[in-house]
Amino acid sequence: KNARLTLDPAFEIAPVSRRLFGSFVEHMGRCVYTGIFEPGHPRADEHGFRTDVLELTREMGVSVVRYPGGNFVSGYRWEDGVGPDRPTRLDLAWRQIETNRFGLNEFMAWTRTAGVEPMMAVNLGTRGIQEACDLLEYANHPSGTHWSDLRVKHGVAEPYGIKLWCLGNEMDGPWQIGHKTADEYGRLANETARAMRMVDPGVELVLCGSSNSHMPTFGAWEATVLEHAYDAVDYLSLHAYYEENGDLDSFLAAAVDMDRFISSVIATADHVRAKLRRSKSIKLSFDEWNVWNQSRYEGREQGDFEESPELIEDTFTAADAVVVGDFLITLLRHADRVSVACQAQLANIIAPIRTSPGGPAWRQTIFHPFALTARHARGTVLRVEPRSPLLDTSRYGEAAQLSAVATVDEEGVTVIAVNRSAHEELDLIADLRSIGPLHVAETHLLAAGDDPHATDAAVVPLANVRLDGGELRALLPAASWSLIRLT
Ligand code: AHR
Numbered sequence: 001k002n003a004r005l006t007l008d009p010a011f012e013i014a015p016v017s018r019r020l021f022g023s024f025v026e027h028m029g030r031c032v033y034t035g036i037f038e039p040g041h042p043r044a045d046e047h048g049f050r051t052d053v054l055e056l057t058r059e060m061g062v063s064v065v066r067y068p069g070g071n072f073v074s075g076y077r078w079e080d081g082v083g084p085d086r087p088t089r090l091d092l093a094w095r096q097i098e099t100n101r102f103g104l105n106e107f108m109a110w111t112r113t114a115g116v117e118p119m120m121a122v123n124l125g126t127r128g129i130q131e132a133c134d135l136l137e138y139a140n141h142p143s144g145t146h147w148s149d150l151r152v153k154h155g156v157a158e159p160y161g162i163k164l165w166c167l168g169n170e171m172d173g174p175w176q177i178g179h180k181t182a183d184e185y186g187r188l189a190n191e192t193a194r195a196m197r198m199v200d201p202g203v204e205l206v207l208c209g210s211s212n213s214h215m216p217t218f219g220a221w222e223a224t225v226l227e228h229a230y231d232a233v234d235y236l237s238l239h240a241y242y243e244e245n246g247d248l249d250s251f252l253a254a255a256v257d258m259d260r261f262i263s264s265v266i267a268t269a270d271h272v273r274a275k276l277r278r279s280k281s282i283k284l285s286f287d288e289w290n291v292w293n294q295s296r297y298e299g300r301e302q303g304d305f306e307e308s309p310e311l312i313e314d315t316f317t318a319a320d321a322v323v324v325g326d327f328l329i330t331l332l333r334h335a336d337r338v339s340v341a342c343q344a345q346l347a348n349i350i351a352p353i354r355t356s357p358g359g360p361a362w363r364q365t366i367f368h369p370f371a372l373t374a375r376h377a378r379g380t381v382l383r384v385e386p387r388s389p390l391l392d393t394s395r396y397g398e399a400a401q402l403s404a405v406a407t408v409d410e411e412g413v414t415v416i417a418v419n420r421s422a423h424e425e426l427d428l429i430a431d432l433r434s435i436g437p438l439h440v441a442e443t444h445l446l447a448a449g450d451d452p453h454a455t456d457a458a459v460v461p462l463a464n465v466r467l468d469g470g471e472l473r474a475l476l477p478a479a480s481w482s483l484i485r486l487t
Contacts, residue, residue: 002427003388003402007413008434013381014336016407020328021374022064022119022342023057024288025107027072028094028349029311034357035347036110037102041358049110052361056353057114057346060367061374066119066166066287066342067107069093073169074125074177078104078135083154092177095300097307104139105151108160117164119206119287119342122192124168124185125178129192133199136165140200163204164340166287167192167229170211170239172221182221186228193232206235206285206340213240213261219268226272226282235285235340238265241292241350248319248452250395252420252479255326255403257396258289262334285340289327291320291366292350314350316364318448318457318479325369325446325481326418329405332373335381343370365446365457372444372459372483373416379409384430391421401426402476412487413438419476422449426476433470438486440465440472449478 025031034041036057039048068076071093080087081103091098104120111118120139122132134147139160141148148159170176171185180188185208193205207229210218222236240258244251262284269282293314300311316324324343331341343366347353352367388402401424404417413435419426432438443462448454462482465474476482 001389001401001424002429003386005384005386005404005406005415005428005430007382007384007406007415007430007432009382009408010434011383011385013333013383015380016332016377017335017339018063019117019340020331020335020338021061021370022066022287022340023062023346024066024070024342024344025068025346026070026349027068027076027091027098028070028345029313030308030348030355031345031351032102033308035355037106038357047106047109049113050355050361053347053353053355054114056361056363057116060352060371062114062116062346063374064117064119064164064340064342065111065114065346066121069121069169071169071176073121073123076123078123078131082138083150090305094311095303095305096309097305099307105154105156118160118162119164119166119340120162121166121169124171124188124192125176128188129195132192133195136196136199136203161202163202164206165196165203166206166208166237167233168208171208172215172217173211182217182224183228186225189225190229190232193229197232204235205233206237206287207233209236209238209265211239213257213264219264222265222268223272226269227276230272230276230278230282233282235283236265236269238262238284238286239288241290241294242323243291243293243295244319245295247395248422249391250393251319251323252422253391253393253396253399254323255330256399258327258330262286262330262338266337281337283339284334284337286331286338287340287342288344289341290344290350291316291323312350313348313354315455316366317453317455318365318446319452321365321369321446321457322418322448322479322481324366325373325416326403326420328369328373329403329416329418332377332381332405332407365455368446368459369481376414376483376485377407377416378414379407382406382408402428408435412441412485415472415484415486416482417476418481419478422452422479425478428474428476430472431470432472438467440467440484441487442485444483445477445480447477447480449480452479
């Protein structure tokens, strides 16, 4: 079987936003404590940051990091995490003991060392407008007021100028502390956004969409919260996690669902735009996405409170990596509307980077497609007009066997492709006649066909890539992710 693409520099979708290569650090399990932060570890720096994890974060090409939650933020008092007095608290979201040894200033110092942009979330579960404004004043106001002077007293003379702020987290979810109806949340988010802009007009604000597209209120929630807060916000959030759960054929096509989810949210946001007669378009922030074997997770509604418990430390497989690669293709294909995306989470919690306390840090399979896409997808995303055989999946219905995207930059072209069939290879034929003379500079392949559940899947060169007379041909193995760089 074969599938065809056409690459033409005139078919532009949008510039590649670096913010699509975001990640997420939540005070959950061992993401912060013994993940990115472990004073006394042999590789810890003077702040207690694990330099092995910092190196891997940079290697991965992470651009934005969302913090401090997640469900955690909906019960969080940010003041506990700044200054010399750090009270120990119960975290009700994950039944943890939170020591608050790591807080805003530690996170900001970590982001600077990692070379990433911070994306903060405010608590709209147990708290509201005032605390969000206080936090923003502490972080972004130069000096001469109570909160900004407190930051200066805490040793940070210059304001941080944090741009991206999430207005709460998953407020539609009944599990959320301070869960709200769409009307309750929409009003609160709108008023919080208006007040935050009075403190700092330069902020970019993210309104909570649904926790996932299977929520009973999905669609209606988006429409209602946007009707309340359309003018006050810049982005609407999306969250989605996928798992194999005994159906590899469907799982390999999971990005079809992500694609439909994005299209549905765009349609809903544009419906509200029409209804309100506005010209501004709402952008999307896909600020939690990943593979997560959620059916194996038993929840933490009961049991003892623990300090940095081992939570959802999933070990990823070759198939997971192929699917993660396909999610990145999907996000890039929607780069005209999806401006921010965060893989959840960075360390230990369903993460590309795992650590052992006192011991090493290592890359999981899903690390590789992320790192290679972040490195090579540059410049402008192109619409590639794929023509592909179809697969029939029990979970997602009809799915194109080929998922692909291309980017073009000043030095060359990157083609990224996934063959979603678990069983059949696919001949990829790309028409490059409009692009000009190029040669194959490097190729990368992560194939899951032989052993989809291998946890040590490696990236190898993609063999037999040919470029002849403006036609690129490559044989994509079953269940594989490939990247071809042409210069
Ligand atoms: O990333 C893990 C959790 O998943 C987050 O805390 C929450 O927002 C989502 O449900």
